[in-house]
Amino acid sequence: MVLKFETKWEIPYVHSAGEHGTKFFEALKDKKIMGVKCPECGRVLIPPRAFCERCFVDTADWVEVSDEGEVVTVTVTYIKFTGLPDPPYATGIVKLDGADTGMLCLLGGIDLSDWKKVHETFKPGARVRAVWKEEREGKITDILYFEPVEG
């Protein structure tokens, strides 16, 4: 028999969004999603960033992208993990119209109890749109989740 001792890390951090992130989050308050365009490869990048990692050049122009787009992928988590959302929750990637990269996000607005139905509704290519928080604070969670676009 050996003894065991319980310890815990509780360390607060305050992260900088950087200048590009700040512009993105400020725009969220007006229900706008902003990306940046790489002058070399021409990709519109979300999240916006000061340089294109592939071309190693400064990004130049700001581009507003749509709050609608298509599902790239989805998964529904059914197990509770410490500090993570209460299950079930659907995590996915959505590629917004006008953007060349996807956004890691939550998908919702439908019953998540049957994963096969969720995967059918949110299958790759399915159209979705952002559901915005009523009182926006300039945080990524101003987009509550992406819901299916009927039709």
Place this chain on the structure above:
Amino acid sequence: MKRVAVVGVGQTKFRTRRDDKTHPELTYEAMNKALEHANLEIKDIEAIAYGTMDPFDGIYLPERWDVTSGGIGKPFMKISTGGTTGMTTGLAAYEHVASGVFDIAMAVCTQRVGECVDAQPVLNTAVCPIFERYSGAGAISVAAIQATVHMHKYGTTEEDLAWVSVKDHKNALKNPNAHIKLDIGVEEVLNSPMVSSPLKLLECCPRSDGAVAVIFASEEVAKKIRDNPAWVIAETTISDNYYAGDRPDLSYWDTLAIAGRRLYRHAGVDNPKKDIDVAELYSPFTIQEVLELEALRFAEKGEGKDLAREGVTFPDGDMPTNPSGGVLCTNPIGATGLVRLAEAALQIMGEASYQIPDVNVSLAHAWGGTLQFHTLMLLSSKKKLK
């Protein structure tokens, strides 16, 4: 570059918890096993590359504690690249010797994921704190979103993936160091609880405590140490973007494919299926073995799903993968990559717990980060393939 071989490997038993030992005591156990295997003493080790992935262990930079096992007074460097850590630590030790700076160097990795009562909140801190963390993403969900795309694009089924789990679990039964020992069939996998769809509990790795050490030696020294060393034929490592949404196609691991082509070109491998006898792949989730088989050209795009079900990747198949039981049955995360390298070396030496007959060439792989890093090493019983 000088020619280098693996001349000794040591692994602890991997378990949910190793309450019998402290952090450096686990390191000490693995190092002694490797030294014993190579018939060397600690004074023979000229330099140490050490790997772990913070902060699973709840100790800030655990290398400060683990260096006390054999590292005092020696050149010592720490490597940390997420799940790739173990392989990249092996690469660092290899390069210590290949560069000609040292004749004998050791890679050692220790990780206590079991002491962390829940690994997913740690893995959630790996994604961007202000853009991505709220989504609940952890390692399991990141693998699950790969599976979703592969299933949609290629019709990969839950049963196809379950066969990967059945294979790894059957293999682990023969490995005394393996953590999870379950004799299961496809039905048990399919009926296990859903974690992150479509991945079920028996398609996901455990959290393991343990340590592993691998000793590299230059050609002249290696020949004196043992008559069955595992020669390093080629190695490479590659990185990709940080954000998960930047990946152009989650159904194909493009960076691994690039790294694989580099590796094969350096080694003179034309046909990986024919030229490589066994592979130890970093597949903590069933889908990832499928993606790795395709990226490394053991299968065509979309056809990796068939290999376990058809028996190709079982030990008696044409392309055995993870005869050790793999990452699916044992995952001390920052040490896991070096376990792949250790097991690939044992296959060349003819000393693996589940030995594949007549192995001349073995491949070791690890991935890490947000599907972001890959490290590969090719080993052989011959000094050169061609």
